[in-house]
Amino acid sequence: xxxxxxxxxxxxxxxxxxxxxxxxxxxxxxxxxxxxxxxxxxxxxxxxxxxxxxxxxxxxxxxxxxxxxxxxxxxxxxxxxxxxxxxxxxxxxxxxxxxxxxxxxxxxxxxxxxxxxxxxxxxxxxxxxxxxxxxxxxxxxxxxxxxxxxxxxxxxxxxxxxxxxxxxxxxxxxxxxxxxxxxxxxxxxxxxxxxxxxxxxxxxxxxxxxxxxxxxxxxxxxxxxxxxxxxxxxxxxxxxxxxxxxxxxxxxxxxxxxxxxxxxxxxxxxxxxxxxxxxxxxxxxxxxxxxxxxxxxxxxxxxxxxxxxxxxxxxxxxxxxxxxxxxxxxxxxxxxxxxxxxxxxxxxxxxxxxxxxxxxxxxxxxxxxxxxxxxxxxxxxxxxxxxxxxxxxxxxxxxxxxxxxxxxxxxxxxxxxxxxxxxxxxxxxxxxxxxxxxxxxxxxx
Amino acid sequence: xxxxxxxxxxxxxxxxxxxxxxxxxxxxxxxxxxxxxxxxxxxxxxxxxxxxxxxxxxxxxxxxxxxxxxxxxxxxxxxxxxxxxxxxxxxxxxxxxxxxxxxxxxxxxxxxxxxxxxxxxxxxxxxxxxxxxxxxxxxxxxxxxxxxxxxxxxxxxxxxxxxxxxxxxxxxxxxxxxxxxxxxxxxxxxxxxxxxxxxxxxxxxxxxxxxxxxxxxxxxxxxxxxxxxxxxxxxxxxxxxxxxxxxxxxxxxxxxxxxxxxxxxxxxxxxxxxxxxxxxxxxxxxxxxxxxxxxxxxxxxxxxxxxxxxxxxxxxxxxxxxxxxxxxxxxxxxxxxxxxxxxxxxxxxxxxxxxxxxxxxxxxxxxxxxxxxxxxxxxxxxxxxxxxxxxxxxxxxxxxxxxxxxxxxxxxxxxxxxxxxxxxxxxxxxxxxxxxxxxxxxxxxxxxxx
Numbered sequence: 001x002x003x004x005x006x007x008x009x010x011x012x013x014x015x016x017x018x019x020x021x022x023x024x025x026x027x028x029x030x031x032x033x034x035x036x037x038x039x040x041x042x043x044x045x046x047x048x049x050x051x052x053x054x055x056x057x058x059x060x061x062x063x064x065x066x067x068x069x070x071x072x073x074x075x076x077x078x079x080x081x082x083x084x085x086x087x088x089x090x091x092x093x094x095x096x097x098x099x100x101x102x103x104x105x106x107x108x109x110x111x112x113x114x115x116x117x118x119x120x121x122x123x124x125x126x127x128x129x130x131x132x133x134x135x136x137x138x139x140x141x142x143x144x145x146x147x148x149x150x151x152x153x154x155x156x157x158x159x160x161x162x163x164x165x166x167x168x169x170x171x172x173x174x175x176x177x178x179x180x181x182x183x184x185x186x187x188x189x190x191x192x193x194x195x196x197x198x199x200x201x202x203x204x205x206x207x208x209x210x211x212x213x214x215x216x217x218x219x220x221x222x223x224x225x226x227x228x229x230x231x232x233x234x235x236x237x238x239x240x241x242x243x244x245x246x247x248x249x250x251x252x253x254x255x256x257x258x259x260x261x262x263x264x265x266x267x268x269x270x271x272x273x274x275x276x277x278x279x280x281x282x283x284x285x286x287x288x289x290x291x292x293x294x295x296x297x298x299x300x301x302x303x304x305x306x307x308x309x310x311x312x313x314x315x316x317x318x319x320x321x322x323x324x325x326x327x328x329x330x331x332x333x334x335x336x337x338x339x340x341x342x343x344x345x346x347x348x349x350x351x352x353x354x355x356x357x358x359x360x361x362x363x364x365x366x367x368x369x370x371x372x373x374x375x376x377x378x379x380x381x382x383x384x385x386x387x388x389x390x391x392x393x394x395x396x397x398x399x400x401x402x403x404x405x406x407x408x409x410x411x412x413x414x415x416x417x418x419x420x421x422x423x424x425x426x427x428x429x430x431x432x433x434x435x436x437x438x439x440x441x442x443x444x445x
Numbered sequence: 446x447x448x449x450x451x452x453x454x455x456x457x458x459x460x461x462x463x464x465x466x467x468x469x470x471x472x473x474x475x476x477x478x479x480x481x482x483x484x485x486x487x488x489x490x491x492x493x494x495x496x497x498x499x500x501x502x503x504x505x506x507x508x509x510x511x512x513x514x515x516x517x518x519x520x521x522x523x524x525x526x527x528x529x530x531x532x533x534x535x536x537x538x539x540x541x542x543x544x545x546x547x548x549x550x551x552x553x554x555x556x557x558x559x560x561x562x563x564x565x566x567x568x569x570x571x572x573x574x575x576x577x578x579x580x581x582x583x584x585x586x587x588x589x590x591x592x593x594x595x596x597x598x599x600x601x602x603x604x605x606x607x608x609x610x611x612x613x614x615x616x617x618x619x620x621x622x623x624x625x626x627x628x629x630x631x632x633x634x635x636x637x638x639x640x641x642x643x644x645x646x647x648x649x650x651x652x653x654x655x656x657x658x659x660x661x662x663x664x665x666x667x668x669x670x671x672x673x674x675x676x677x678x679x680x681x682x683x684x685x686x687x688x689x690x691x692x693x694x695x696x697x698x699x700x701x702x703x704x705x706x707x708x709x710x711x712x713x714x715x716x717x718x719x720x721x722x723x724x725x726x727x728x729x730x731x732x733x734x735x736x737x738x739x740x741x742x743x744x745x746x747x748x749x750x751x752x753x754x755x756x757x758x759x760x761x762x763x764x765x766x767x768x769x770x771x772x773x774x775x776x777x778x779x780x781x782x783x784x785x786x787x788x789x790x791x792x793x794x795x796x797x798x799x800x801x802x803x804x805x806x807x808x809x810x811x812x813x814x815x816x817x818x819x820x821x822x823x824x825x826x827x828x829x830x831x832x833x834x835x836x837x838x839x840x841x842x843x844x845x846x847x848x849x850x851x852x853x854x855x856x857x858x859x860x861x862x863x864x865x866x867x868x869x870x871x872x873x874x875x876x877x878x879x880x881x882x883x884x885x886x887x888x889x890x891x892x893x894x895x
């Protein structure tokens with residue numbers, strides 16, 4: 001039997017926290033004798049032995065004939081795939097509560113959400129020792145759950161990791177990244193999953209990834225970032241900044257980035273326009289959703305399947321995205337958002353002229369309770385991402401690191417680096433990790 | 446009358462536009478992969494050869510090329526479209542503002558772009574019980590779309606335009622010969638003010654028929670004082686009429702966005718580096734002006750075959766064009782099919798020698814005709830023998846004449862003097878030749894001597 005994981009413990013963890021929607025079985029685990037570490041894949045990454053449903057009922061039964069490139073690369077590096085982690089349907093959410101399957105529960109308090117959309121991935125990283133979770137971020141789906149679950153979550157530069165085998169949300173925004181308890185695992189495995197892949201043309205123009213430990217000296221803190229931060233998060237975050245100054249000798253400078261406030265509307269327009277075209281193929285005809293009444297006209301068949309199998313958030317985003325690319329609105333919304341994206345990218349570049357990284361809290365509050373989420377309006381939920389969206393919109397690499405605890409719930413802070421400078425983020429993570437006492441959640445035996 | 450066309454042709458690449466599946470049809474759904482089936486997680490990567498062919502066509506049509514291009518998603522729902530969007534080019538075609546000279550008339554070209562084909566639906570079974578089967582072998586096959594200005598003024602001209610363009614493109618990028626049947630056109634036609642679009646016309650014959658039908662329909666309506674409404678119509682091949690297309694079907698809202706998986710391509714340098722080969726119509730123009738032959742002849746030579754035009758130019762290196770033309774259009778044309786099948790350097794040089802000998806009077810026209818027919822029809826060695834043998838006769842005659850200058854002198858005044866030559870050659874060639882052949886050869890060779 002594989003010595004790298006205790007199967008009954010894994011099962012017990014999953015029963016309690018609902019990390020996986022499909023999990024390795026005892027037989028598969030016993031057959032394994034060569035793996036050196038365990039990893040998990042978010043449900044929107046294709047793997048041969050599990051269904052790939054991206055958290056959606058509309059892909060029920062779909063078993064891809066191929067492995068996603070990052071999954072394949074981790075296997076080749078000696079990784080054992082434990083299962084497919086729960087997520088918001090197609091990545092549409094901030095709390096992993098929009099899942100067509102199980103909703104993962106926060107490792108620090110099962111009455112609270114894990115964050116999303118890579119909620120299961122963050123919980124797996126927090127709860128399984130020596131584990132690295134493959135997450136995917138479109139607007140902050142690695143940072144948000146990493147922050148809520150108290151782990152490190154690295155979102156690489158757009159194009160650094162091949163998206164081949166990733167079920168698309170917004171192709172110009174989607175990025176595969178890593179979540180783990182320790183920055184060392186990220187440092188070790190990021191180069192493994194990175195690199196150009198002819199099957200994903202957008203990965204083919206990247207410079208080589210070289211990770212060297214360099215001293216981070218100057219951080220920028222956009223003053224716009226501190227609006228709407230809850231008092232307890234602000235307190236912990238300020239305390240972390242103080243620690244960085246005192247113990248690591250890093251200076252923090254307040255800057256102004258006025259264009260950041262345009263990031264959220266631009267992001268939701270671009271992400272949903274792309275999503276609305278990506279989701280067009282899910283009509284119950286070629287994969288997923290077997291056994292429906294095929295005697296109808298195809299339009300009725302498609303509509304029936306889509307009405308029944310898409311969740312409400314997916315429908316909302318399809319409608320929003322379709323609206324934004326229709327004649328008459330396309331110029332006003334879609335094309336305008338592309339211009340906004342350029343503008344924000346330029347503003348970031350100016351800040352990076354004089355600073356190594358940009359630092360902000362990751363999320364404006366700690367992981368909310370499920371009953372709080374149930375009361376939130378869509379716009380409130382979307383607003384929770386206002387700090388994770390700007391680096392995602394501009395394709396900049398970023399790292400969420402745990403930075404303290406309030407009422408035993410973790411708080412995260414987010415570092416943003418210039419394009420292709422994952423090395424700077426890892427250096428920062430290592431410096432921080434050496435000074436900060438991270439807590440593991442208590443795991444039921 | 447104004448007619449404008451949107452034409453779709455398949456680019457002759459081995460693999461599809463965005464994946465490495467073969468473009469050859471075969472058993473239904475035998476050449477498919479996750480990418481051309483639009484499986485979740487699969488993505489496109491561009492076929493460089495298809496891009497190059499597209500750029501060649503764009504350049505050939507004198508379009509302004511863009512340095513930077515990108516693809517777009519055109520979303521619509523139809524069972525044969527695996528992703529329920531088609532990857533095409535929208536804001537950024539390969540080129541725009543071009544033109545094509547059709548018999549000296551300038552036909553504007555509005556734009557040229559490349560895109561993927563959807564799959565194909567086949568309905569089988571009895572009406573009422575029929576089922577739809579889908580073959581995705583075509584899904585992702587590269588197409589070029591060429592949009593012309595409404596510069597054609599008759600259905601015949603529209604047909605000529607497509608036919609001539611096909612000839613040119615076939616040579617330029619190697620479109621397959623069956624393209625005449627599969628050329629897909631949408632035609633815009635206005636007899637009066639308002640235009641009507643006829644969609645999805647397959648093949649040249651149908652194009653002309655559909656347009657002719659529209660001309661008479663619109664003319665009748667106008668003369669009856671009725672208004673022509675701007676609409677989209679479909680051509681019914683069986684009944685040879687156009688009919689209003691269902692509105693729902695045609696008034697699609699495609700909601701174009703950029704294709705984020707492919708990004709942008711800087712093609713400026715690549716495009717500038719492409720050198721276009723000469724195409725048939727252009728070659729005909731050149732032959733006409735360079736060799737001073739008629740336009741009709743030039744076209745006839747080139748359109749018969751590229752190899753015949755080569756042969757013509759080869760012959761003109763040493764012979765006068767006006768003398769070459771009758772030989773080419775006579776014995777060579779009548780044997781062309783056979784000749785072309787086996788045309789190589791060796792055969793070409795044999796033909797050249799015969800034509801040269803004919804023009805130089807070494808052999809008669811009928812001999813030349815016979816020689817060409819033999820070359821075309823017979824095995825190589827037979828042909829070679831015949832020419833060699835004829836050479837032998839001439840050589841033998843001349844050997845004797847060289848050795849007997851007095852006979853040459855006598856022969857000027859006394860026809861019978863030639864008899865001694867004939868007798869000698871008959872003996873020397875051991876009855877290989879008929880006396881008539883020898884007599885002719887001797888007379889001919891004597892005439893050549895001063």
